[in-house]
Amino acid sequence: MGNYYSHNSTIKIKRKYSHKLNEFTDSRSPTEPTEPHEENLLQKYYLPNNNEDIDRQHAHHFVKRYLFQGYFSSPIEKKINQEGFKVLDVGCGAGTWLLDLANKYRNTDFFGLDIKPIFPNEIKPGNIKFIEADIFNGLPFPDNEFDFVHMESMHLIFTLDQWIYAISEIIRVTKPEGYIELSEAYTNFKGYGPIRIKIIEALNKACLQRGVDVNLASRLDNILQSLQGVTNINRDERTVILGPNGGQPGIVFQDLFINFCTSDLSLEIFSSLLNMTKDTCKDLFLNDLKNESKQSKAVSEYYLVRYWAQKINNN
Numbered sequence: 384m385g386n387y388y389s390h391n392s393t394i395k396i397k398r399k400y401s402h403k404l405n406e407f408t409d410s411r412s413p414t415e416p417t418e419p420h421e422e423n424l425l426q427k428y429y430l431p432n433n434n435e436d437i438d439r440q441h442a443h444h445f446v447k448r449y450l451f452q453g454y455f456s457s458p459i460e461k462k463i464n465q466e467g468f469k470v471l472d473v474g475c476g477a478g479t480w481l482l483d484l485a486n487k488y489r490n491t492d493f494f495g496l497d498i499k500p501i502f503p504n505e506i507k508p509g510n511i512k513f514i515e516a517d518i519f520n521g522l523p524f525p526d527n528e529f530d531f532v533h534m535e536s537m538h539l540i541f542t543l544d545q546w547i548y549a550i551s552e553i554i555r556v557t558k559p560e561g562y563i564e565l566s567e568a569y570t571n572f573k574g575y576g577p578i579r580i581k582i583i584e585a586l587n588k589a590c591l592q593r594g595v596d597v598n599l600a601s602r603l604d605n606i607l608q609s610l611q612g613v614t615n616i617n618r619d620e621r622t623v624i625l626g627p628n629g630g631q632p633g634i635v636f637q638d639l640f641i642n643f644c645t646s647d648l649s650l651e652i653f654s655s656l657l658n659m660t661k662d663t664c665k666d667l668f669l670n671d672l673k674n675e676s677k678q679s680k681a682v683s684e685y686y687l688v689r690y691w692a693q694k695i696n697n698n
């Protein structure tokens with residue numbers, strides 16, 4: 384089984400899509416490899432590891448569903464529950480999105496794919512099938528197979544060439560006139576206080592060391608446009624103010640972020656990036672960041688965006 388750090392996968396992607404890479408390459412996207420120790424640590428860090436990661440995925444799904452007032456933004460509501468309608472979730476993680484949908488749309492066939500089998504294999508609705516696979520070996524489905532393909536929360540994981548490869552594969556397996564949807568988050572530091580800036584800059588730096596430009600999540604519509612094969616490209620966006628000034632959603636997103644940053648593994652990474660002891664680092668998240676976000680002038684914006692598009696019918 385390969386993984387998203389696989390050298391061969393990356394070479395394969397670069398060969399296939401090298402003509403597309405220049406359009407999006409950003410001077411902030413270095414590709415130098417990290418030190419082996421650091422790479423192993425970061426690899427573990429960005430893949431779900433334990434029950435806490437799974438709980439976080441569940442909570443994240445439900446607060447997002449609330450903010451968007453729906454499971455998806457693509458115009459499939461009238462068709463989704465029809466017999467034979469097929470939905471794929473790529474990088475489905477614990478399967479939260481699929482489990483929620485499968486209970487609502489009983490006639491639909493749902494498929495989830497993830498490199499890490501943290502999805503439930505036995506206790507699940509009968510209309511979901513989970514598959515363990517690496518997207519960078521190609522999606523293990525024929526062309527034009529699904530009516531709707533969804534992928535969520537890959538902005539800390541994919542490099543530009545991986546985005547291009549993954550989206551191309553998603554387009555390939557979607558039926559003509561079917562829909563694809565990419566659900567992501569990004570920030571532009573608007574309203575951020577000095578502590579949050581310091582933390583986010585460290586996180587972005589760690590991603591850049593792996594060639595991951597987190598800002599790509601704010602312009603996936605441009606990538607969709609450049610890849611052709613899809614039309615009717617849309618962007619559906621919500622803004623959350625992080626912390627208590629953003630009401631209940633702001634508190635939930637802030638807590639999820641702090642929970643993510645204060646695991647043992649995260650603290651190991653952040654303490655090295657910020658040149659602090661683990662205890663000081665933990666204090667930075669649990670006290671300093673929380674206090675900063677309570678101030679009335681703290682209006683740190685965080686953007687949640689769903690890109691959706693329709694596959695072109697060439698016939």
Ligand SMILES: C[S@@+](CC[C@H](N)C(=O)[O-])C[C@H]1O[C@@H](n2cnc3c(N)ncnc32)[C@H](O)[C@@H]1O
Pocket residue numbers: 386387429430431440441444473474475476477479496497498499516517518519534535536537540
């Ligand atoms: C941040 S989690 C998001 C999970 C889920 N989509 C959600 O929103 O809750 C990213 C997921 O992508 C999976 N992933 C990362 N690289 C992958 C690859 N090359 N092929 C398949 N899945 C991958 C990880 O194992 C993880 O479950």
